[in-house]
Amino acid sequence: MPGRLTGKVALITGAGSGIGLEASILFAKEGAQVVAADINEQSGQATVKKIHDLVGPKSAVFVRVDVAKESDIANAVKVAETEYGKLNIVFNNAGIMHPADDDAINTEEKIWDLTMQINVKGVWWGCKHAIPALRRAGGGSIINTASFVALRGAATPQLAYTSSKGAVLAMTRELSVIHARENIRVNALCPGPIRTPLLMDFLNTEEKKQRRLIHVPMGRFGEAIEQAYAVLFLASDESSFITGTDFLVDGGLTAAYVTPE
Numbered sequence: 001m002p003g004r005l006t007g008k009v010a011l012i013t014g015a016g017s018g019i020g021l022e023a024s025i026l027f028a029k030e031g032a033q034v035v036a037a038d039i040n041e042q043s044g045q046a047t048v049k050k051i052h053d054l055v056g057p058k059s060a061v062f063v064r065v066d067v068a069k070e071s072d073i074a075n076a077v078k079v080a081e082t083e084y085g086k087l088n089i090v091f092n093n094a095g096i097m098h099p100a101d102d103d104a105i106n107t108e109e110k111i112w113d114l115t116m117q118i119n120v121k122g123v124w125w126g127c128k129h130a131i132p133a134l135r136r137a138g139g140g141s142i143i144n145t146a147s148f149v150a151l152r153g154a155a156t157p158q159l160a161y162t163s164s165k166g167a168v169l170a171m172t173r174e175l176s177v178i179h180a181r182e183n184i185r186v187n188a189l190c191p192g193p194i195r196t197p198l199l200m201d202f203l204n205t206e207e208k209k210q211r212r213l214i215h216v217p218m219g220r221f222g223e224a225i226e227q228a229y230a231v232l233f234l235a236s237d238e239s240s241f242i243t244g245t246d247f248l249v250d251g252g253l254t255a256a257y258v259t260p261e
């Protein structure tokens with residue numbers, strides 16, 4: 001049985017943890033060859049080892065990438081084309097939510113700049129260097145990770161993060177229009193609150209967790225694999241008429257006015 005991504009080559013950033021880790025494994029299981037990129041060499045290599053053990057040694061390769069550095073992203077695209085001959089899918093997923101991110105008054109400029117550098121510029125570099133490669137492959141699919149906070153305001157301030165994810169949505173929308181006739185689709189993934197280190201390090205007490213869960217109709221945090229399944233759909237040809245979307249995977253959070261008892 002061919003997989004849903006058989007014959008495709010995918011570049012995934014932030015592949016060492018959370019959503020990127022689950023997407024890397026799922027993509028490889030579905031037949032893709034995966035270039036797993038992360039700033040953290042140890043966790044990125046561990047992802048690749050897991051894929052090798054599960055699927056085989058030719059199914060994944062690790063590249064150390066700081067998405068904020070243009071040359072690192074350019075190199076990752078080059079690795080995809082030299083190792084696997086082409087690039088079809090790019091999942092610009094790496095992102096940070098800094099513990100010192102706060103409201104308009106208290107957020108320091110260096111925290112704002114760092115967040116923008118990784119969450120916004122990192123996605124731009126990913127698109128800038130992937131698009132020529134996707135053109136060479138005859139088209140492809142880009143998925144950029146935004147967040148539900150780009151669509152709803154929160155009373156828990158994380159202003160730089162929220163602003164950065166709004167920028168990812170706007171960037172994704174424009175790119176989707178510009179490249180639509182080149183057979184290049186560009187969609188944004190908008191996860192709700194997910195049980196990954198990024199969020200659990202932030203909601204580090206039971207009280208903070210419950211304060212967030214009140215707003216989720218399903219009454220639980222999402223799992224990284226539930227995001228990975230959505231990304232698989234957006235990456236595959238099954239979503240061939242979908243571009244420019246803010247693809248929400250949020251347990252109903254953005255639909256809720258009042259949640260069940």
Ligand code: NAD
Pocket residue numbers: 013014015016017018019020037038039040043065066067068093094095096097118145146147148190191192193194195196197198199224
């Ligand atoms: P995570 O912290 O579990 O994983 C993020 C990965 O990105 C890590 O492996 C980290 O090493 C890597 N990374 C960080 N900075 C990098 C850089 N400069 N270059 C390359 N790699 C880098 O987080 P996650 O929850 O899986 O988040 C993935 C994406 O989903 C992020 O963009 C995040 O903002 C977004 N998101 C997460 C949630 C959530 O609730 N967890 C909700 C909405 C959106």
